[in-house]
Structure formats: structure tokens, C-alpha cells
Amino acid sequence: MARAALLPVALLLCLAMASSADAGRKTVGVYELKNKKGDFSIKVTNWGATLMSVIVPDSNGNSADVVLGYDTVAGFVNGSSYFGALVGRVANRIAKGRFVLDGITYHLYTNDGNNTLHGGLRGFSKVIWTVKEYVPSGDSPYITFYYHSFDGEEGFPGALDVYATYQLSGSYDLRIRMNATALGKAKATPVNLANHAYWNLAGHGSGDVLGHQVRVRASRYTPVDDESMIPTGEVAGVAGTPYDLRRLTPLGSRVGLVSAGGAAGFDVNYAVEGDGFRPVAYVREPVSGRAFELWADQPGVQLYTGNWLRNEKGKAGAVYRQHGALCLETQGFPDAVNHPNFPSVIVRPGGVYKHHMLFKFSSPEQRSVL
Ligand SMILES: *[C@@H]1O[C@H](CO)[C@@H](O)[C@H](O)[C@H]1NC(C)=O
Ligand SMILES: *[C@@H]1O[C@H](CO)[C@@H](O)[C@H](O)[C@H]1NC(C)=O
Numbered sequence: 001m002a003r004a005a006l007l008p009v010a011l012l013l014c015l016a017m018a019s020s021a022d023a024g025r026k027t028v029g030v031y032e033l034k035n036k037k038g039d040f041s042i043k044v045t046n047w048g049a050t051l052m053s054v055i056v057p058d059s060n061g062n063s064a065d066v067v068l069g070y071d072t073v074a075g076f077v078n079g080s081s082y083f084g085a086l087v088g089r090v091a092n093r094i095a096k097g098r099f100v101l102d103g104i105t106y107h108l109y110t111n112d113g114n115n116t117l118h119g120g121l122r123g124f125s126k127v128i129w130t131v132k133e134y135v136p137s138g139d140s141p142y143i144t145f146y147y148h149s150f151d152g153e154e155g156f157p158g159a160l161d162v163y164a165t166y167q168l169s170g171s172y173d174l175r176i177r178m179n180a181t182a183l184g185k186a187k188a189t190p191v192n193l194a195n196h197a198y199w200n201l202a203g204h205g206s207g208d209v210l211g212h213q214v215r216v217r218a219s220r221y222t223p224v225d226d227e228s229m230i231p232t233g234e235v236a237g238v239a240g241t242p243y244d245l246r247r248l249t250p251l252g253s254r255v256g257l258v259s260a261g262g263a264a265g266f267d268v269n270y271a272v273e274g275d276g277f278r279p280v281a282y283v284r285e286p287v288s289g290r291a292f293e294l295w296a297d298q299p300g301v302q303l304y305t306g307n308w309l310r311n312e313k314g315k316a317g318a319v320y321r322q323h324g325a326l327c328l329e330t331q332g333f334p335d336a337v338n339h340p341n342f343p344s345v346i347v348r349p350g351g352v353y354k355h356h357m358l359f360k361f362s363s364p365e366q367r368s369v370l
């Protein structure tokens with residue numbers, strides 16, 4: 001009796017050790033999460049807390065990888081498009097790499113003309129994160145990454161402890177939870193994290209996304225100066241403009257009508273309706289039948305249609321071209337540090353930043369009735 005009871009305990013211990021064997025490591029690795037049915041999985045790497053692949057079935061149950069990327073981590077290290085990356089300390093642009101906080105002027109590395117983009121030269125997407133926890137399978141497999149950002153990193157004030165968790169749950173839900181705690185007692189800092197996945201629901205190498213239908217729950221957006229790509233400060237209505245995506249709209253009917261920084265397509269921040277954790281956008285690819293609804297608790301979402309992709313060599317020999325994917329980056333407003341009328345992205349010492357995203361992919365059964 002005692003022996004029989006001991007055996008399963010020993011077995012459980014072994015399993016627990018195997019699944020957490022990589023926890024605490026700071027070498028670069030690739031980690032997979034898979035649902036019980038085996039038809040929904042992702043791969044991530046602790047290089048930049050990057051989402052490398054997302055495999056989901058279509059309406060006939062056929063699987064495809066629906067995010068752009070590279071076969072190996074080396075590809076992501078070399079790449080310059082932020083495929084799947086977790087960007088920070090401050091995602092999006094900061095005008096002239098400069099802001100004033102509590103009377104002090106901070107200067108950041110400018111890596112986008114005269115502006116700072118996605119955290120500077122070596123933002124959170126270009127550092128090695130620590131794997132804190134890794135549960136690859138079961139009902140809700142997950143992985144948690146941790147990064148300590150030091151006071152002054154890329155010019156930002158104050159040290160920060162950052163966590164990012166990727167988790168599968170339900171039938172086809174992919175959740176990303178981020179948090180960041182401002183350490184020390186003296187310095188406040190801006191924090192604005194974003195996941196920069198490039199989606200193509202027909203499959204990552206299937207061509208352009210102009211046939212994708214998109215709905216964004218926003219009646220306002222933040223127009224930018226077309227040359228500098230910096231918000232003018234206005235929060236304008238979408239009604240009567242090609243930015244109005246309140247009804248499900250094929251991207252192909254709009255990409256020729258909008259442009260940013262001289263390239264055709266969307267690269268725009270929407271002020272999402274409401275607050276708290278709520279639906280933000282819906283994307284559907286009619287041929288495969290794949291769709292997702294995106295939920296998040298952030299004030300904005302940047303819609304980008306891969307306007308600058310030019311013959312980028314990606315996974316499995318695929319070549320990614322202009323409009324080969326779309327990004328929906330939930331986040332604070334761009335350049336919020338320089339626009340007092342935008343929702344604040346400042347975290348006070350001891351304060352905690354939180355960001356919760358949920359991609360609810362429709363199941364094959366749901367798709368057939370859409
Ligand atoms: C690195 O990136 C450059 C420019 O995007 C590309 O031409 C080159 O093939 C890449 N090298 C590797 C090893 O991926
Ligand atoms: C950067 O700023 C300088 C000085 O204002 C200006 O001459 C230059 O055109 C700017 N560069 C870019 C790429 O915007």
C-alpha cells in the first residue's frame with residue numbers, strides 16, 4: 001500500500017522537474033506551448049520575449065503558422081522588423097528621443113530618424129530575458145519571462161522589473177500578460193509595452209493580407225505628422241475618413257487610401273472605445289475561415305499593415321512582401337510622454353504597470369457558421 005502510494009508521488013516529482021528544468025536559465029532557447037488536443041501551439045524565445053510561431057487550424061482543421069518570423073532565433077537577432085517581439089521600455093515613437101519628467105529632461109537613443117522607436121537601440125525586444133516558469137502542456141500551458149531593466153538603460157529613468165507571460169487556455173485562446181514594477185524611491189518612468197506579432201491568418205507565407213477583414217472598436221484616432229510620424233496631439237474622429245473600421249472592412253479597400261511616412265497602408269493608433277479589459281478588434285480571413293477577436297486593457301491599438309516589408313526572407317523559405325501581414329499592437333498612445341492630453345504612461349516609484357491581451361481564435365466549428 002505504502003509503496004503503491006509512493007510511486008505516483010515520485011512520478012509527479014519527476015514530471016514537475018522536467019517541466020520546470022529550464023526555469024531560471026538565461027541562455028537563449030526556444031520553448032513550445034501546446035494545447036491538449038495538439039492542434040494549437042506556439043513557440044516563443046527568451047530573446048526579446050518573442051513570439052516565433054502560432055499554429056492554429058482553419059475551418060477544415062488544417063493547421064498553419066499565422067505569424068511572420070524566422071526559423072531560428074539567429075534570424076530574430078538579425079532582423080529589423082520586430083517580428084513577434086515584446087517591445088519596450090516604451091513602444092512606438094518618442095519625438096526627438098526626448099521628454100521632460102518631474103522637471104528633468106531625459107535624452108534617449110534616436111533610432112528612427114530623429115525619434116526613438118520601440119525603446120531605442122537595444123530595447124526589451126533585443127535583450128535576453130530569464131525564463132522564470134515553463135509549463136509546456138496541460139489545460140493552460142504557459143511560460144513566464146523576466147527582465148530587469150537598469151536605471152538609465154537606453155536613457156530611461158529608474159530601474160524596472162518586467163514580467164511577460166504567454167499562455168494558452170480554453171479551446172484556442174492565446175493570452176499575453178505583462179507587468180512592470182518601478183523600483184527605487186526616487187524616479188518615475190514611462191512604461192508602454194507591446195507585442196509586435198505580424199499576423200497573416202491565411203498562413204505566414206501566403207502573400208498579402210488585403211483580403212483580411214478587420215474591425216476596430218474605435219471612433220477616434222491620433223493623426224500624425226506625415227513626415228516625422230509623430231502625433232500632432234489631436235484626437236480626431238474616424239467618421240468620414242478611410243480610418244473608420246467600425247464595421248468589418250476588407251483591408252484591400254482601404255490600403256490605397258491611407259499612408260504613413262510615405263508608404264501606403266495603415267500605421268495608425270486608435271483610441272479604443274471604453275476602458276478596462278474589453279474587445280478591441282476582430283480579424284477574419286475569409287478563405288481559410290480563421291479569425292480572432294483581440295481583447296485588451298490598454299487605451300490604444302496601433303494598426304500596422306507591414307507597409308515597409310520588402311522581400312524579407314522568413315520561415316521555411318517564405319519571402320514577406322509589402323502588406324504581407326498586419327499588426328495590432330495594444331498599448332498607450334504614441335509619444336504620450338510629450339502630450340499631456342494623452343492617457344499617461346508614467347509609472348511612479350513602487351507603482352505597477354499592467355497589460356493584458358487575449359487573442360480568441362475561433363474554433364473550426366465556429367468558423368463554418370460565420
Ligand atoms: C540579416 O539581415 C539582412 C538584412 O535584412 C539580410 O540580408 C541577411 O540575409 C540576414 N542574415 C541572416 C543570416 O539571416
Ligand atoms: C532631424 O532634425 C534635423 C534638424 O532639425 C533636420 O535637419 C533633419 O532633416 C531631421 N532628420 C530626419 C530624418 O527627420
Ligand SMILES: *[C@@H]1O[C@H](CO)[C@@H](O)[C@H](O)[C@H]1NC(C)=O
Nearest residue numbers: 144163165178179180181352
Ligand atoms: C507580475 O507577473 C508575475 C508573473 O506572472 C507575477 O509573479 C507577479 O506577481 C506580477 N507582479 C505584479 C506586481 O503584479
